[in-house]
Amino acid sequence: MKIVAVTACTAGIAHTYIVAEKIQTAAEEAGHWCKVETQGTVGVQNRITPEEAQAADVVIYAHDIAIRDQERFAGKRIVDVPISVALKQPKSLIATIEKKLAQK
Amino acid sequence: MPLIDILNPDIIDLEVKGNTKDEVLRYMARDLYDNGYINDVDQFVSDIYVREAEGPTGMGSHISIPHGKSESVQKIGICIGRTLNPVKWETGMTEDGWQDTRLIFLFCVSADAEFATNHMMLLSELAGKLGNDARVARLADATTKQEVIDLILCDESELEGTELKDTEEIVDLDIDF
Numbered sequence: 001m002k003i004v005a006v007t008a009c010t011a012g013i014a015h016t017y018i019v020a021e022k023i024q025t026a027a028e029e030a031g032h033w034c035k036v037e038t039q040g041t042v043g044v045q046n047r048i049t050p051e052e053a054q055a056a057d058v059v060i061y062a063h064d065i066a067i068r069d070q071e072r073f074a075g076k077r078i079v080d081v082p083i084s085v086a087l088k089q090p091k092s093l094i095a096t097i098e099k100k101l102a103q104k
Numbered sequence: 105m106p107l108i109d110i111l112n113p114d115i116i117d118l119e120v121k122g123n124t125k126d127e128v129l130r131y132m133a134r135d136l137y138d139n140g141y142i143n144d145v146d147q148f149v150s151d152i153y154v155r156e157a158e159g160p161t162g163m164g165s166h167i168s169i170p171h172g173k174s175e176s177v178q179k180i181g182i183c184i185g186r187t188l189n190p191v192k193w194e195t196g197m198t199e200d201g202w203q204d205t206r207l208i209f210l211f212c213v214s215a216d217a218e219f220a221t222n223h224m225m226l227l228s229e230l231a232g233k234l235g236n237d238a239r240v241a242r243l244a245d246a247t248t249k250q251e252v253i254d255l256i257l258c259d260e261s262e263l264e265g266t267e268l269k270d271t272e273e274i275v276d277l278d279i280d281f
Binding site for chain 2: 038058
């Protein structure tokens with residue numbers, strides 16, 4: 001499937017980027033296409049375009065602070081988790097999404 | 105700017121002394137002070153604790169990533185320390201909320217968001233590299249400063265085949281969407 005994700009942590013220095021990498025790796029290992037946008041101290045990197053947002057099967061928000069520019073994801077299935085969950089259990093996060101999407 | 109520009113062997117210390125989190129943080133802050141990265145050890149450590157109070161910075165695999173923004177910062181950088189003794193550190197990765205930390209990445213970041221943005225970009229790139237479990241596992245066993253630097257800089261493909269000690273057990277999460 002196609003997964004897009006946005007990460008944003010309180011300080012915007014470390015977890016935002018570490019978790020972005022973890023989600024990317026977990027998604028690719030499970031055979032999915034994935035793009036992760038980081039919203040941190042240095043601003044937005046790897047920005048998800050409105051087209052990519054709308055083409056996605058699922059959107060992950062892994063965050064402790066508000067995600068910016070959510071309009072792009074209007075109407076999409078959004079999985080909203082604290083950044084700590086994606087840090088600790090990235091593979092379980094992807095696997096649970098797979099399972100739940102298959103049931104829908 | 106290449107990532108190596110943010111890595112300074114002078115603030116990599118593989119023999120950090122101290123038995124508590126506070127002792128090792130102060131020891132590493134002293135490394136930053138001695139190398140002109142900060143101008144006030146107490147202020148810097150106090151600002152690190154402001155961030156620590158917001159949530160744990162232990163990330164499993166005996167690694168911690170304390171960070172914060174401080175007006176005492178004169179140069180952006182990262183102090184990498186390995187402790188001689190394991191140190192108790194708060195984490196979200198274990199049931200009881202504590203881990204034994206051996207390797208510390210102490211981010212040295214200015215309170216001024218406009219300060220040295222090029223270096224901040226490099227720090228974010230470095231943080232991303234710590235999201236790779238194999239890299240982190242290898243860093244934990246690194247014995248020289250050069251090895252630490254090489255492991256941070258190396259491509260993911262060079263880390264293939266690394267044996268991981270802490271692999272995630274895949275479980276159903278309680279999420280709804």
